[in-house]
Each structure stands twice: as structure tokens, then as C-alpha cells.
Amino acid sequence: MLNKIWCFFILIAIIFSFFSGNYMEVNNSIFTSIDxxxxxxxxxxxxxxxxxxxxxxxxxxTLINKIEKLLKPFLKLxxxxxxxxxxxxxxxxxxxxxxxxxxxxxxxxxxxxAMEKLQEKNSNKNKLSNEMLLFILMNTAxxxxxxxxxxxxxxxxxxxxxxxxIFGVWISSIITFLFIILFTKFYIRxxxx
Numbered sequence: 001m002l003n004k005i006w007c008f009f010i011l012i013a014i015i016f017s018f019f020s021g022n023y024m025e026v027n028n029s030i031f032t033s034i035d036x037x038x039x040x041x042x043x044x045x046x047x048x049x050x051x052x053x054x055x056x057x058x059x060x061x062t063l064i065n066k067i068e069k070l071l072k073p074f075l076k077l078x079x080x081x082x083x084x085x086x087x088x089x090x091x092x093x094x095x096x097x098x099x100x101x102x103x104x105x106x107x108x109x110x111x112x113x114a115m116e117k118l119q120e121k122n123s124n125k126n127k128l129s130n131e132m133l134l135f136i137l138m139n140t141a142x143x144x145x146x147x148x149x150x151x152x153x154x155x156x157x158x159x160x161x162x163x164x165x166i167f168g169v170w171i172s173s174i175i176t177f178l179f180i181i182l183f184t185k186f187y188i189r190x191x192x193x
Contacts, residue, residue: 013026014026039156040153040156040157042156043155043156044149044152044153044156047148047149047151047155048149048152051101051148054101055097055098055101059094067093067097068090068093068097071093071097072084075092075093075096078134078138078181079092079135081131082131087117088114088117088118088121091110091113091114091117092110092135094107094110095107095110095111095114095139096138096142099139099142099143099144100142100145100146101144101145101148107139107142111135111139114135118131118132118135119132130188130192133184133188133192134181134184134185134188137180137184138177138180138181138184140180141173141176141177141179141180142173143170143173143177144170144173145170146166147165147169151163151165151166
């Protein structure tokens with residue numbers, strides 16, 4: 001469906017450019033956008049490689065244990081029914097740490113492992129458990145201390161100050177995260193058993 005919508009927009013833009021006499025600008029913008037896209041992809045690729053390497057270094061040091069210890073009381077408050085010494089809790093912690101660093105791509109494997117283990121413990125395989133629901137929503141509305149992907153995109157597009165959005169990202173992600181957790185806890189308490 002989305003492919004059809006984009007094709008429709010492109011076709012309308014080309015037709016309109018012929019009627020308005022701006023077809024040369026459309027032609028130039030096609031080739032300019034190809035170059036911009038190439039630069040953006042390279043910037044994001046190296047950004048993801050760098051931060052994924054950092055996360056692997058963190059995994060192999062005691063730093064991950066220290067970060068998990070800092071997060072443990074907070075995560076235990078959210079996931080009260082999950083044992084804090086279990087592998088699921090460790091995968092959830094790794095996912096949260098990756099998201100805090102703005103590494104959505106690096107957090108995906110830990111998130112998938114956590115969901116698989118939560119599904120194994122789920123008594124009703126056709127319905128999300130409360131912990132699964134909380135984890136999905138918490139992961140979607142994650143707090144980002146370092147929004148690496150957004151900074152990478154802004155750098156790739158030639159922003160003069162790509163990090164100026166950090167304070168706004170902190171405020172919006174913290175408010176969204178807290179609202180999602182509180183709303184989900186309320187929903188679980190009132191409407192799920």
C-alpha cells in the first residue's frame with residue numbers, strides 16, 4: 001500500500017513539473033537526492049557499526065554489570081513478576097541499556113531473546129502476557145540518553161549542530177516513557193487479569 005502511495009506522489013510531482021515548466025529541477029533533484037541518500041546511508045552504517053562495537057565491548061566488561069545494577073531497582077519495579085537473576089531479566093536489562101545509548105539496532109537481538117523467553121513462560125500462547133505487553137511498550141517508548149541514529153542522520157544531512165536536539169529528546173522520551181509505563185500498569189490492573 002505504501003509503495004503505491006509513494007509512486008502516486010512521484011507521478012504527480014513529475015506531471016506537475018511538466019505543466020509548470022520545472023522538469024529540469026525535478027531531474028536535478030533526482031540525482032542530488034541519490035548522492036544525499038548515499039552519504040546518509042554511509043554515515044548511518046558507520047554510526048551503527050561504531051555503537052554496536054561499543055555495546056559489544058560493554059558486554060565483555062564489568063561495565064554492563066554496573067549499569068544493570070543501577071537499572072535493577074527500576075526494572076524490578078516495572079517487572080515485578082520476573083526474577084531479577086533470570087536470563088529474561090538480563091536480556092531486558094541489555095535491551096534497556098542499548099536503548100538508553102540510542103542503539104535501537106543493537107537492542108533488537110536482546111529484545112527478541114527476551115520476548116522468546118517471556119513467550120515460553122506465557123501460559124496463554126495466543127495472548128500477550130502482562131510482562132510482554134509492558135516490555136513491548138517500554139521498548140517502543142524507550143528513554144534515549146544519546147540519540148545516536150538521529151545525530152547520525154543530522155550529521156549525514158550536513159547539520160551545523162547535530163547534537164542540539166539532545167535536551168529535547170531527553171524531555172520527550174522521559175515524559176513518553178513514564179506516561180506509557182503508568183498507563184500500561186493502569187490498563188493491566190483495571191482491564192487484564
